[in-house]
Amino acid sequence: LAKTTQPISMDSYEGQEVNITCSHNNIATNDYITWYQQFPSQGPRFIIQGYKTKVTNEVASLFIPADRKSSTLSLPRVSLSDTAVYYCLVGDLTTGSARQLTFGSGTQLTVLP
């Protein structure tokens, strides 16, 4: 299983760009990298997914270097409502083996006014 490592917590201020890095040294060839956001008392919510290089959607960007042993979630201009736990997930659902799914320990992002 591809174990992931993330910082436990991060603080930022409103309007700043936040980058959260996840290490996944044992990522397999078919693994994708997915990030989820979780607010208290709610289930996680999908943010973004990627395999290599850069992926961007309306809420975030995901940067994956060539060796794929790490990834960085970038949140542009955060607001107070972005305060949440962010999880890095590495796995390949297409192979049919759910044991390849690994949630990281999560990073508590706190956005300050």
Added chain:
Amino acid sequence: DAGVIQSPRHEVTEMGQEVTLRCKPISGHNSLFWYRQTMMRGLELLIYFNNNVPIDDSGMPEDRFSAKMPNASFSTLKIQPSEPRDSAVYFCASRIGSTNEQFFGPGTRLTVL
């Protein structure tokens, strides 16, 4: 669509009792996941169904846990007998196709006294 529906939202029971958690996935989704979340262990995948068939249940902690998916719109997670260490938030998630985008339900907070 109402999203993934879980019931009950909260369950308090006594050690030794049987507990049944229920999940209705999003209509049209063909995969269903059961997760458990605790402070100590984080978010753990328990079992994964694809087209109503259990693909991998190696995350199920022990024989006291069982899960079924009798049809595409309903799944149950049963704990019998329950123990205090089973206290956690149990999430159900569903997805369509083979993407990594899972849609999580609101969770069931289980307390075993």
